[in-house]
Amino acid sequence: MRVEFEMLGPLVVRSEGAALALGGGRQRALLGLLLVHANEVMPRDRIVDELWPDSEPAAATRSLHVYVSSLRKALGAGAAVLVTRPPGYALEAPPEAIDARRFERLAAEGRAALADGDAEQAAACLRTALGLWRGDVLADIADERFAALEAARLADLRLAALEDLLAAELALGRHEHALPQLETLVAAEPLRERLRAQLMLALYRSGRQAEALEVYRQTRRLLVEELGIEPGIELRRLEQAILAQSPEIAPPPKPRRALPTPPSSMIGRDDELATLTGLLLRDDVRLVTLTGPGGVGKTRLALEAARQLDDRLAGGACFVDVASVRSASLLLPAVARALAVVPEPDEAEVDAIARVLHRQPTLLVLDNLEQVVDAAPRIADLLAAAPSAIVLATSRAALRLLSEYEHPVPPLRGDDSVALFCRRARAVQPSFEPSAAIEEICARLEGLPLAIELAAARTRVLPPDLLLERLEHRLPMLVGGARDLPERQRTLEATIAWSFELLEPEDRVAFARFSVFSDGSRLEAAEAVCETTVDVLERLADNSLLRIADGRIAMLETIREFAAARLAESPDEQRVRHRHLAWFVALAVAAEPELPGTRQTEWFDRLQVDQANIRAAIRYALAVGRGDDALTAAAALRHFWWIRAHYGVGRRLLEDALAAAGEADPALRERALTGVGILAAEQGDFAAAAEAFGEALVLARAQGDTGRTAVTLANLGNIAFFQGDVRSAREAYVEGLRLARDTGALRRVATLSENLGLLELAEGNLDLAVTMIENAIDAARSAGDFHELAACLRSIGRVRFARGELEAAEAHFLESLELVRRIGDQRSLADWLEGWARGCIARGEPARCLLLLGAADALREAIGAARAPDYRRWYDELLASAASALTAETVESSLTAGRLLTPDAAVVEALGGID
Numbered sequence: 001m002r003v004e005f006e007m008l009g010p011l012v013v014r015s016e017g018a019a020l021a022l023g024g025g026r027q028r029a030l031l032g033l034l035l036v037h038a039n040e041v042m043p044r045d046r047i048v049d050e051l052w053p054d055s056e057p058a059a060a061t062r063s064l065h066v067y068v069s070s071l072r073k074a075l076g077a078g079a080a081v082l083v084t085r086p087p088g089y090a091l092e093a094p095p096e097a098i099d100a101r102r103f104e105r106l107a108a109e110g111r112a113a114l115a116d117g118d119a120e121q122a123a124a125c126l127r128t129a130l131g132l133w134r135g136d137v138l139a140d141i142a143d144e145r146f147a148a149l150e151a152a153r154l155a156d157l158r159l160a161a162l163e164d165l166l167a168a169e170l171a172l173g174r175h176e177h178a179l180p181q182l183e184t185l186v187a188a189e190p191l192r193e194r195l196r197a198q199l200m201l202a203l204y205r206s207g208r209q210a211e212a213l214e215v216y217r218q219t220r221r222l223l224v225e226e227l228g229i230e231p232g233i234e235l236r237r238l239e240q241a242i243l244a245q246s247p248e249i250a251p252p253p254k255p256r257r258a259l260p261t262p263p264s265s266m267i268g269r270d271d272e273l274a275t276l277t278g279l280l281l282r283d284d285v286r287l288v289t290l291t292g293p294g295g296v297g298k299t300r301l302a303l304e305a306a307r308q309l310d311d312r313l314a315g316g317a318c319f320v321d322v323a324s325v326r327s328a329s330l331l332l333p334a335v336a337r338a339l340a341v342v343p344e345p346d347e348a349e350v351d352a353i354a355r356v357l358h359r360q361p362t363l364l365v366l367d368n369l370e371q372v373v374d375a376a377p378r379i380a381d382l383l384a385a386a387p388s389a390i391v392l393a394t395s396r397a398a399l400r401l402l403s404e405y406e407h408p409v410p411p412l413r414g415d416d417s418v419a420l421f422c423r424r425a426r427a428v429q430p431s432f433e434p435s436a437a438i439e440e441i442c443a444r445l446e447g448l449p450l451a452i453e454l455a456a457a458r459t460r461v462l463p464p465d466l467l468l469e470r471l472e473h474r475l476p477m478l479v480g481g482a483r484d485l486p487e488r489q490r491t492l493e494a495t496i497a498w499s500f501e502l503l504e505p506e507d508r509v510a511f512a513r514f515s516v517f518s519d520g521s522r523l524e525a526a527e528a529v530c531e532t533t534v535d536v537l538e539r540l541a542d543n544s545l546l547r548i549a550d551g552r553i554a555m556l557e558t559i560r561e562f563a564a565a566r567l568a569e570s571p572d573e574q575r576v577r578h579r580h581l582a583w584f585v586a587l588a589v590a591a592e593p594e595l596p597g598t599r600q601t602e603w604f605d606r607l608q609v610d611q612a613n614i615r616a617a618i619r620y621a622l623a624v625g626r627g628d629d630a631l632t633a634a635a636a637l638r639h640f641w642w643i644r645a646h647y648g649v650g651r652r653l654l655e656d657a658l659a660a661a662g663e664a665d666p667a668l669r670e671r672a673l674t675g676v677g678i679l680a681a682e683q684g685d686f687a688a689a690a691e692a693f694g695e696a697l698v699l700a701r702a703q704g705d706t707g708r709t710a711v712t713l714a715n716l717g718n719i720a721f722f723q724g725d726v727r728s729a730r731e732a733y734v735e736g737l738r739l740a741r742d743t744g745a746l747r748r749v750a751t752l753s754e755n756l757g758l759l760e761l762a763e764g765n766l767d768l769a770v771t772m773i774e775n776a777i778d779a780a781r782s783a784g785d786f787h788e789l790a791a792c793l794r795s796i797g798r799v800r801f802a803r804g805e806l807e808a809a810e811a812h813f814l815e816s817l818e819l820v821r822r823i824g825d826q827r828s829l830a831d832w833l834e835g836w837a838r839g840c841i842a843r844g845e846p847a848r849c850l851l852l853l854g855a856a857d858a859l860r861e862a863i864g865a866a867r868a869p870d871y872r873r874w875y876d877e878l879l880a881s882a883a884s885a886l887t888a889e890t891v892e893s894s895l896t897a898g899r900l901l902t903p904d905a906a907v908v909e910a911l912g913g914i915d
Contacts, residue, residue: 003075005035006099008154009134011141013075016550020074024908026051027067027074029141034082034091036138036150038098043088050146066814066911073821099132100154106132107161114164119171120314120361124283126165131278133158159189166198169312173251175205177311186215190222197235204242205251212242259306259319266304267423268416269297276305276407280363280390281312285405286383289369289393292409293544293556294496295450298394299367301409305392306365315362315388323368328375332382335364350378354386361388369395370543376401396544408547411447411556418442420449424456437464446556496562503543510536511545512570515563516580518612520554525613529579552609577620584610584617585633592636595643596747598784601823607640608824618653627660635668638675642682643787645826645863651679670699670708677715681722682827684866690719710739710748717755721762722869729759747788750779754792761799762870769799790819790828794835798874801838810839817907827865829903830856834871836910837878846882847894848909853879854898855906 006012011028013020022028029051034042044064052060068089072082083090095101106129113122136142137151162185169178182199189195196219203212216239220231230236241249266273279285290298306317320338325331332349335341343352364382369375376399383389383403393399398406412420418438425432441464445451503511513530514521521529526537537553540546545563547554555563567573587610594603607614614637621630634650634657641650654676658669677692693715700708717732733756740748757772773796780789793816800809813836820828833856840849853875860867867875883891901909 002097003093004097004099005038005093006132006134007032007035007138007150008099008103008132009136010139011035012134015076020076021904022074023067023070023904024912025141026063026912027070027908029144029147030064030067031071031091032138032141032144033146034089035093035098036146038091038093038095038101041085041088041090045087047088050144063911069818073818100137100150103129103132103154103161104157107157107164110161110168111164114168114171119168121283123165123168123172123312124281126161126168127281128278128283129161130158130165131274131281159185159192163192163194163198166195170198170201170205172314173205174312174314175202175251178202179206191226193219193223193232193235197238200235200238200242201249204249209242209245213239216242259310259317260303266300267420268412269301269304272301272409273304273308276301276392277308279405279407280305280309280392285390287379287391287393287399287401287403288405288407289395289399290407290409291395291398291542291544293448293559294396295448296409296411296544297449298409300449302365302367302392302394306363309363313361313363313390315357317363317365319365319367321367322372325372325375328372328378331366331372331375331378335366335382350381350385353382353389357386357388361390363390363392366391366393369393369399370397373397373399397542400542412442412449412452413447414439414442417445417447417452421452421456424453435464444557446558448556448558451558496559500545500562500566503545504539506532507536507539507543508566509570511540512563512566513572513576514540514546514553514555515560515567516576517553517555518616519609520552521610521613523548523551523553525583525610526553529576529583531579580613581617581621581626581629584614585621585629588614588633588636591640595639596783596785596787600643600786604640604644604823607637608644611646615649615653618657622656622660625660627657627662628664630657631661631664631668631672633657635672635675638671638678641675642678643823643825645682645865647679647682647864651676651683654679666699666703667705667708670696670703670705670712673699674708674712674715681715681719681868682865686719686722690716693719706739707743707745707748710736710743710745710752713739714748714752714755717752718868721755721759724869726759726763730756733759746779746783747785750776750783750785750788750792752776753779754788754795757799758795758870761795761802766799766803770796770803773799786819786823787825787828790816790823790825791831793819794828794831797835798838801835801842804842806839806842810836813839821907826859826863826903829907830859830863830865831871833859833906833910834875834878837882838874841878841881846885847890848912849878849882850886850891850894851898851901852906852910853882854895855901855903855909856898857895858899858901859903859906 002016004014006014011022011032013022013031022031030047033047033050044061047064048055048057048060052063055063068082075082081092083092095105106125110122110125110129113119113125137154138144138147141147142151162181166178166182166185169175178198179202182195182202186192186195186199196215200212200215203209203215216231216235219235223229223231238249276288276290279288290302292298303319306319310317318338320335322331322334325334332353336343336349336353339353339356341349341352341356343349347355366379373395379391379393379399380401380403383391398404411417418434421438421442422432422434441455442452445455500508500511510530510532513532514526516529517526523534523537527533530537537546537548541548541553545555545559547556567576570576587607591603591607594600614633618630618633621627621633630653634654638650638654641647654672658664658672658676661669673692673696677689677696680686680692681689693712697709697712697716700712713732713736717729717736720726720732721729733752737749737752737756740752753772753776757769757776760766760769760772773792776792777789777796780792793812797809797812797816800806800812813832816828817832820832833852837849837852837856840846840852856875859865882894886894898906
């Protein structure tokens, strides 16, 4: 796994291209400091001096440990890791994994190439180097002293690289392109003679001799007045060459070719465009293929890149539309016609093209190559014969050439999608006014530009609200494209059909079958359910009908709707849906014993990404009368739905499966009823929970299953405790604990011991509570159940708070937090925020306490989790204590601010309390 660090702008870390969540400002500052000193050991005391100069050393060291732990979790295990090396820490990362180090290398290579007279190579290196910059160095932590020093150093190197690049551009005759940037730079750096000389040369070559000489006069006046010196010899020689109109400073000739003019400006895609142009200007890149489904905007992006590079390449850019080419043998003749190349007698087209291009870098845009991908070898021949040629291809399928850089074109982002919709809607209805429905329409259409434009065109007769209602079935709505569009782009269905018709028969079958998956699938599931091979799935991905990443396959919903229609026409639709059901029932059964164990995090994550498939499979089983299958899967997943806070969905599916299964296996019914009870209790429906647990207990006792009996006793004890019946709760807990110990079930021992400890806490028996919960912690650690261990640690923390042991309580809560984050348990995170808020009161921070209570309120509301009565009492006490120290306005503003925090931001705010 490749981890890359970006510091030439706000601090970003990417793993396999995806940006990682790095936490708050102090955590980012720690990472920035280690990154500036990458591959060096940074002593702890030096880190503390840099980041916490005014803090008490012990508290600062404790904060450092917390942030190092959080950073390790954020970075994960990969090529770059945060390691402990006495007397401190080191960030180990290859220089190529850090954008600033790559910039320095490329800038040095560019300067060397310029000195050797290879301006093209220099420009390519320097452009790539400068393209790494996204803004000010470490912009989000720029106030840190170390960041400011590194920013100043790199800014000097960047300015020198800019001067080198402009020198290369001028050597290549690109003065018109360089002129605006030179004017800006001279205004910002008026005393740099090299920049002023470059500006004079660019003005002269642009036919502005008088202005070039005026720049010299201004420069001389400024140098004399500011520094008391005359201009250097190079500047004086350039003035004389301009006065003499010396041929030595004349621009080289450059061929020009017309590019198609788009009907309107491009919306969004600034990042994609910058990445693409940077890629095309790299010296080691000769072929880039823009891939993506029909209508995603490949041609538009390619045209914009060509327009930007037309001035920057000595040979300019040439656009070749090959949509009408149906034979591989006709591709190079089409390129030759676009270049106005006439082959000599007996001269091959590839040689004629190479002869005309000479050694001037030229961009060839080959648009719509998907129907002649077998022409790829001819493109390879062209690149070999014409070393100056750079090819930018657009195709729904990759060309599969060794020299190819595939560049998938993503759908538009949210704001850009809305802007495109509004522009197209106003084109057909000038009085169009945006509404709240537009954002949802664009989300339903997954940011696909063609789909958005077709939908917007319908606003002539359908207001956005009505259009949104009709988008459940997208394809019939997305018709009526402009008449000057190709026929294949006048409806979205025609666009997808164009790709579908290019497939081989077995690929079409797999394409239709894959529509049975909801929100994608793992590779092995697709192979089994679709009865296909990796090769076929890769071909579908090559044709932009599937997306494959990290062993998982996905399909855009608009494409899936088309594929589902093909599956519905197929005689094996039901067999495919039965295989889908069987696969996910088996997955649920395999997951059940793992969910409470040491691999629970891995299994929670696996089920999370497949939850849409699991729900679809269970609903299908219910629809076709396979209640036993539905109940088997639903009961097996009860722990997942609980921990990952799918309370409403999980409860409904369990209840529906219980009703459909009738007289199912008693053991299966007992587990399902237990699941219903747990989820109902989380929703605050204690009456329904008690009823479900009561039925489960009858079934468990009837089977003589002491382990399951212990589970149901624990759950019934909780309900009694919540309802204030301490005696019944204690009886249930004690009996359950005895049964759990008899069967050696450590996880159940932990749960029941913790419950008894909380009961003692409620009764004020703090010493006994400590004993019971410490026993629970030992059992939970031995069982390897992270969820139960995290709960026990929070419980012991609550007892420590009650005894006034602040430092010990915080240590327990910090360990609990790490486990809660690991398993992704949102309800437990709400419990943690409320528990940690008690420490804020102890430290005299009532406003921070209220902030965390507000954040817990928002999180519980988001996941639909009610507060258990014991936590309600805890919450009310904290609220009253904090409110007594503040004004009513401050109480309300702090709670409101907390409700606006994301869970991660709330944790950062909580930990800020121990800085």
